Structure formats: C-alpha cells, structure tokens
Amino acid sequence: xxxxxxxxxxxxxxxxxxxxxxxxxxxxxxxxxxxxxKLTWKERYLVLKxxxxxxxxxxxxxIGPDLRPNDYKDYEEIGDKSQxxxxxxxxxxxxxxxxxxxxxxxxxxxxxxxxxxxxxxxASAYRDALKSxxxxxxxxxxxxxERKEESDSQQPEDASKKSS
Numbered sequence: 001x002x003x004x005x006x007x008x009x010x011x012x013x014x015x016x017x018x019x020x021x022x023x024x025x026x027x028x029x030x031x032x033x034x035x036x037x038k039l040t041w042k043e044r045y046l047v048l049k050x051x052x053x054x055x056x057x058x059x060x061x062x063i064g065p066d067l068r069p070n071d072y073k074d075y076e077e078i079g080d081k082s083q084x085x086x087x088x089x090x091x092x093x094x095x096x097x098x099x100x101x102x103x104x105x106x107x108x109x110x111x112x113x114x115x116x117x118x119x120x121x122x123a124s125a126y127r128d129a130l131k132s133x134x135x136x137x138x139x140x141x142x143x144x145x146e147r148k149e150e151s152d153s154q155q156p157e158d159a160s161k162k163s164s
Contacts, residue, residue, distance in 0.1 A: 096118060096121075099114055099117075100114055100115070100118070103115075
C-alpha cells in the first residue's frame, strides 16, 4: 500500500512539477494587451526578405538612396543646396572600421597597430570624460560646502541678534 502511494507521488512530481521546473510556463499577458493576428506564410516571407535585404545592406558603410529611397529625399535636397554654396566636394577620411578591414587584410603585423590606435583613442576619450566628470563633481562639492558655510555663518549672527 505505501509503495503505491510513493509511486503515485513520484510519478505526479515527474509529470507536473519537474516539467514546470525544467520548462517554466510564461505568465499570461495583462488584460489590456490586444493580441495581434498571426502572419500568413506570404507575409512572413516578405518580412524575412525585407529584413535580410536591410541586413545585407547594413554591411555597407553608406546604405544609399537605392536601398532606402524615402530616407534620402530630404537629404538630397539639402545636399544640393549646400553643394551649390560650397561648390567643391570634400574627400572623406576612411572610417575606423575601414581602417581595421584594410589592416586585417594585411595580417597580424598591420592589425596590431590599428587595434592599438582604436584602444588608445577609446582610452583617451574615457580619460577625458572621467576628468571632466571629476572636475564637475569637485565644483558641485565646492558649491555645497560654500552654501553650508554661508548658512553656518548666518546662524550665529541670528542667535546673537536674538540674545541682544
């Protein structure tokens, strides 16, 4: 009789509790959330197609008007106006990513100095930010201390006026 009870409890534990421990069920959505309909296979294909096209285009430095024509309409109008004023087009410096790509093609000997430049640039930016934070923090502490000294100096004067 006891063996039957133990077997039932163990089997219930494995069937219900262990399953919930290993694969917990998520909480239900709040009542104010409206569920969206599921996408059809055609819609899923179109979403996947557009996402993969944009992902592939994101590997290019400048996505360009051919991939996102709506984003470049205003930019072209502004660019035409500024080009007319300046009259000359500027040469762009290669980006850090492009520098690293060129260095990676050259092997480890050229990649190491490029990576060191990147790390030193980031370290100097971090150091500058930290210095400006410390300076601002010290100025804030100085202001608080000045206010505290002013309030301390006013309290004894107020006390001497009351006693006279």
